Amino acid sequence: IISTMQMTNMDNDHIPKYSVNGEPVLDNFYCEECLYPELHQDGEVIIKTLYLSVDPALRCRMNESTGVDYIGPWEVGKPVSGFGGVGKVVESRNASYTPGDLVETATGWPWKSYYSVVLDEGSDLRKMDTALLGGRITLPLTVLGLIGLTSYLGVMEKGHINQDGNQTMVVSGAAGACGSLAGQIGRLLGCSRVVGICGSEEKCQFLTRDLSFDAAINYKKGDITEELKKSCPNGVDIYFDNVGGDISDTVISQMNPNSHVILCGQIAVYNKDVPYPPPIPTHTETILQKNNITRERFLVLNYQEKFTEAMQQLAQWVLQGQLKYRETIAEGIEKAGEAFVSMMRGGNIGKQLVHVADP
Numbered sequence: 001i002i003s004t005m006q007m008t009n010m011d012n013d014h015i016p017k018y019s020v021n022g023e024p025v026l027d028n029f030y031c032e033e034c035l036y037p038e039l040h041q042d043g044e045v046i047i048k049t050l051y052l053s054v055d056p057a058l059r060c061r062m063n064e065s066t067g068v069d070y071i072g073p074w075e076v077g078k079p080v081s082g083f084g085g086v087g088k089v090v091e092s093r094n095a096s097y098t099p100g101d102l103v104e105t106a107t108g109w110p111w112k113s114y115y116s117v118v119l120d121e122g123s124d125l126r127k128m129d130t131a132l133l134g135g136r137i138t139l140p141l142t143v144l145g146l147i148g149l150t151s152y153l154g155v156m157e158k159g160h161i162n163q164d165g166n167q168t169m170v171v172s173g174a175a176g177a178c179g180s181l182a183g184q185i186g187r188l189l190g191c192s193r194v195v196g197i198c199g200s201e202e203k204c205q206f207l208t209r210d211l212s213f214d215a216a217i218n219y220k221k222g223d224i225t226e227e228l229k230k231s232c233p234n235g236v237d238i239y240f241d242n243v244g245g246d247i248s249d250t251v252i253s254q255m256n257p258n259s260h261v262i263l264c265g266q267i268a269v270y271n272k273d274v275p276y277p278p279p280i281p282t283h284t285e286t287i288l289q290k291n292n293i294t295r296e297r298f299l300v301l302n303y304q305e306k307f308t309e310a311m312q313q314l315a316q317w318v319l320q321g322q323l324k325y326r327e328t329i330a331e332g333i334e335k336a337g338e339a340f341v342s343m344m345r346g347g348n349i350g351k352q353l354v355h356v357a358d359p
C-alpha cells in the first residue's frame with residue numbers, strides 16, 4: 001500500500017488540497033504490485049503478513065510533522081507502515097527463526113504482503129506462542145497487545161478506582177478497540193456503573209447487550225447532556241476519554257468533585273491542525289479546576305515496565321471469558337487504506353484489522 005498524497009484531501013471538485021485539516025480519503029492510498037523480497041544477509045528473514053492493525057494514531061503520519069518524536073511521517077509515493085502486525089516467517093537466514101514461526105509486533109509493520117527484515121537483539125518482533133493464545137492469532141493486535149495494555153494501564157494508572165467506591169465510569173469511543181475493553185476493565189476492577197458513548201444504535205446494542213455496559217448513548221442522536229444525566233444519576237467519577245471535543249466537554253460538565261479523566265486519545269481533533277493534547281475551552285478548564293478533577297495525559301509507551309504484569313492479568317481475563325472483544329476485519333491488503341478511512345469515520349466495532357493471508 002502506497003501513500004499517494006500526504007496531507008491530502010479532495011475538495012468537491014476532486015482537486016487535491018494539501019492540508020493538515022481534512023478527513024483521510026481513499027485517494028490517499030493505492031496498492032501496487034512489487035517484487036517478492038530477497039534475503040541478502042545473515043540474520044535476515046522474509047515475513048508473510050497475515051494481519052495488519054489499523055490505528056487512529058496513523059493519521060498523524062499523514063502530516064508533514066507528526067507532532068510526536070516516536071514516529072515519522074509517511075512519505076509520498078513510498079510504501080506505508082503501520083504499528084501492529086502478525087505474520088509468518090517463510091524464509092530465514094537467522095538461526096533463531098525457522099520458516100513457519102509466527103511473529104508479531106506492535107511497533108512497526110510495513111503494509112506489504114511480504115517483506116524482509118534483519119532480526120537482531122534490538123528487534124521488536126516477537127515469536128508467538130499460538131498454544132498460549134488458544135489459536136487466536138489476532139490477540140496480540142487486540143487484547144494481548146497495545147490495545148489491551150492501553151485500556152488496562154490507562155484505567156489502572158489514571159482512573160483511581162476504589163473497589164468499594166460505588167463509582168460511575170463513562171467511556172467515549174466506547175464501541176472501539178480501546179473503549180470496549182476499558183469499560184469492561186472498569187467494571188472488573190470495581191466500578192458499579194459503566195456507561196458508553198458511541199456513534200450508532202448498533203454500537204449501543206453491542207455495548208449493553210454483548211458487553212453488559214449499564215447504558216449506552218448514541219452521540220449522533222438526541223441530547224448527550226440529558227442522556228448522560230439519566231444514565232449517570234450520581235454523576236461521573238471516572239471518564240475514559242478517547243475522543244475529546246464537545247463530547248468530552250459535556251461529560252466533564254457532569255463530573256463529580258475529585259474525579260478523574262483518563263486522557264487516552266482525542267480522535268475528534270485528529271483531522272484538525274491543533275497540537276496534542278488540544279487546548280480545551282475555558283469553561284471546561286474552570287470546571288476541572290473548581291472541582292479538582294485530574295486530567296493527565298496518558299501514553300501507554302511510558303509504562304513499559306508494567307507490561308508483563310498487565311499482560312498476565314489481561315490474558316487471564318480474556319482466556320477465562322471475562323473480557324470480551326470484537327474485531328472488524330477488512331479482507332485483503334488492497335483494502336488496508338479503505339479500512340483506515342472507514343475506522344476514522346466510525347465504521348468499526350471493536351478492533352479494526354486487515355486480514356491479508358492465512359498462515
Ligand code: NDP
Nearest residue numbers: 176177178198199242243264265266267268298299300346
Ligand atoms: P477505535 O477502535 O476506537 O476507532 C476509532 C473510533 O473513534 C471510531 O470507530 C469512531 O467511533 C470514533 N470517532 C471517530 N471520529 C470521532 C469523532 N469526531 N467524535 C467521536 N468519536 C469519533 O480506535 P482505538 O481504540 O484504536 O483508539 C481509541 C483512542 O485511543 C484514539 O484516540 C487513539 O488515538 C487512542 N490511543 C491512545 C493510546 C495511548 O497510549 N494513549 C494508545 C492507543 C490508542 P464512533 O462510531 O463511536 O464515532
